[in-house]
Amino acid sequence: MDESKEYKEFSSExxxxxxxxxxxxxxxxDDARNAMxxxxxRKEAGDTFxxxxxxxxRLVEVPKTPPTSELVKLLTVMSKGxxx
Numbered sequence: 001m002d003e004s005k006e007y008k009e010f011s012s013e014x015x016x017x018x019x020x021x022x023x024x025x026x027x028x029x030d031d032a033r034n035a036m037x038x039x040x041x042r043k044e045a046g047d048t049f050x051x052x053x054x055x056x057x058r059l060v061e062v063p064k065t066p067p068t069s070e071l072v073k074l075l076t077v078m079s080k081g082x083x084x
Contacts, residue, residue, distance in 0.1 A: 007038040012049035015039050019055050024062040027075045
């Protein structure tokens with residue numbers, strides 16, 4: 001599947017939430033990168049969604065305690081989706 005088409009289907013909020021997950025927990029690095037690329041493309045096309053404000057607001061809501069290594073491993077596996 002063409003990943004660029006996949007990211008176009010998500011709302012700007014959903015894409016920004018992936019960025020928050022990466023910034024807060026260090027997971028989904030590639031997804032966060034692709035989400036940022038799509039968000040930048042949308043911004044250039046005139047989208048008024050304020051990604052920076054959304055991310056900053058959500059990061060404040062994330063607990064300050066770093067996740068355990070077991071949790072990070074679990075979340076990383078879950079972020080990859082079902083095996084084919």
